[in-house]
Amino acid sequence: MGRKVPKALRPTRCVSRIEMIDLDELERQGIRCILFDRDNTVVPRDSREAPRAVLDWLASARAHGMRCLMVSNNSHRDRVARSAGELGVEGYPLALKPLPFSVRRACVACGVPPEQTVMIGDQLFTDILSGNLAGMETILVRPQCDTDLPGMGIVRKVERIVVGDAEFEGEDRR
Numbered sequence: 628m629g630r631k632v633p634k635a636l637r638p639t640r641c642v643s644r645i646e647m648i649d650l651d652e653l654e655r656q657g658i659r660c661i662l663f664d665r666d667n668t669v670v671p672r673d674s675r676e677a678p679r680a681v682l683d684w685l686a687s688a689r690a691h692g693m694r695c696l697m698v699s700n701n702s703h704r705d706r707v708a709r710s711a712g713e714l715g716v717e718g719y720p721l722a723l724k725p726l727p728f729s730v731r732r733a734c735v736a737c738g739v740p741p742e743q744t745v746m747i748g749d750q751l752f753t754d755i756l757s758g759n760l761a762g763m764e765t766i767l768v769r770p771q772c773d774t775d776l777p778g779m780g781i782v783r784k785v786e787r788i789v790v791g792d793a794e795f796e797g798e799d800r801r
Contacts, residue, residue: 635759636751638767641790643797645669645747645768646684650691653745658764660739661688662730664748665699665718667770670710677714678771685714694737698722698729698746700753725756730763751786769795 711718722729748754758765
């Protein structure tokens, strides 16, 4: 990612998929709380369920003693609640990301300061920006599928320009 990218838009790390994030490494960094987006981060937009690998990763995170919460801009409260239940976490719908209020509220709910929290998501202008504004570590992941909300095409194109040739851990650079 280029140096001209504003700091608020720069993720701490880029990883190809959420389940590829090393939980032992997060633990060594002092991370005690994992906040994550729903759509295209843990649940593909073209599906209603999280893949088994994501469910296993979240179970492992909880086994590491980490609190896990879903913070979603999704306005369908029932969908967010259902996904949160399936994932075994609390869910915060209508988060209004990039505003940092919901991610800060999630930290308070966990009793963990932002410095010991990571925000994981597939969008720079919502997930990463909100986490950075709240003062936490951020991890950008690739979207789980190409299906997206109407109008997101232009946002994704701008994100690709901003991300540029950033290396995503877990991807071959051929």
